[in-house]
Amino acid sequence: xxxxxxxxxPSGAGKSSVSRIIAEKLGYxxxxxxxxxxxxTWQCLEKGIDTTNPEAVALFAAELQIECRPEAGRIAYxxxxxxxxxxxxxxxxxxxxxxVATVKEVRDKITSLLSAMTESGNLVVEGRDITTAVFPDSPxxxxxxxxxxxxxxxxxxxxxxxxxxxxxxxxxxxxxxxRDQIDSTRKHAPLKKADGAVEVDSSFxxxxxxxxxxxxxxxxxxx
Ligand code: DC
Numbered sequence: 001x002x003x004x005x006x007x008x009x010p011s012g013a014g015k016s017s018v019s020r021i022i023a024e025k026l027g028y029x030x031x032x033x034x035x036x037x038x039x040x041t042w043q044c045l046e047k048g049i050d051t052t053n054p055e056a057v058a059l060f061a062a063e064l065q066i067e068c069r070p071e072a073g074r075i076a077y078x079x080x081x082x083x084x085x086x087x088x089x090x091x092x093x094x095x096x097x098x099x100v101a102t103v104k105e106v107r108d109k110i111t112s113l114l115s116a117m118t119e120s121g122n123l124v125v126e127g128r129d130i131t132t133a134v135f136p137d138s139p140x141x142x143x144x145x146x147x148x149x150x151x152x153x154x155x156x157x158x159x160x161x162x163x164x165x166x167x168x169x170x171x172x173x174x175x176x177x178x179r180d181q182i183d184s185t186r187k188h189a190p191l192k193k194a195d196g197a198v199e200v201d202s203s204f205x206x207x208x209x210x211x212x213x214x215x216x217x218x219x220x221x222x223x
Pocket of ligand 1: 011033034035038097099101126127128129130183
C-alpha cells in the first residue's frame with residue numbers, strides 16, 4: 001500500500017510549494033490535482049463548451065482522455081501527447097475552473113484518476129477534497145491555510161514572476177475570494193477542513209517553517 005500525504009486548502013495558501021518540497025525530500029511523487037481541473041477547464045474553453053452548463057461539461061468530461069504519467073518526481077499530465085504547460089494558469093482558466101469543478105461527473109472522473117496514482121508509488125497530493133473525499137483514510141492529512149491578504153500577495157508575485165498576468169493585488173484577492181466561495185459552498189466535495197486533519201496557518205510562516213510544520217506531523221516511519 002502506497003503512503004499518501006494529503007494536503008487541502010484554499011488558493012494561494014502555499015500548497016504547491018510545500019507539496020513539491022516535501023515530495024522531493026521524501027522521494028514521493030508530487031500530485032497537483034488542481035491541474036486536472038484546470039486541464040478540464042482549458043479543454044472545455046478550447047472546444048467551445050459552455051462551462052456554466054453542467055450537462056454539457058459532464059458529457060465532454062466523459063470523452064476527454066487525460067494521460068497521467070510519473071515523470072521527474074511528479075505525475076505529469078498529457079492531452080493527446082501534449083503537455084498543457086502554463087496555459088492552464090491563465091486568469092481566464094482561474095475564472096472558470098471553480099464552475100467546472102462543481103460538476104459531479106468531472107469530480108468522479110478526476111477522483112478515479114487520482115486514486116489510481118497510488119500504483120505509481122508514494123504520493124504527496126494537494127487539492128481541495130483530497131483529505132475529505134479522495135484519500136480520507138490517509139494517516140497524514142493537512143489543511144493548509146493563510147489570510148486572504150497573504151494569499152493574494154503570494155499569488156500576485158507568482159503571476160508576475162511567471163509572466164502570466166499583471167493584475168493588481170486587489171484584483172487577485174477578489175478572484176481568490178470568489179473561487180474560495182464557490183469551492184467551499186458547492187454541493188459535491190466542498191473545500192473544508194476534514195475531521196482529524198492537522199491545520200497549518202502559513203500567514204506568518206516562511207516556506208521552510210510551513211514545510212517543517214507538515215513534516216513534524218507525519219507518521220514517524222514516513223520521515
Ligand atoms: O489549486 P488550483 O487553484 O490549481 O485549483 C483549480 C480549481 O480546481 C479550483 O477552483 C478548485 C478546483 N479543485 C477542486 O475542486 N478539487 C481539487 N482537489 C483541486 C482543485
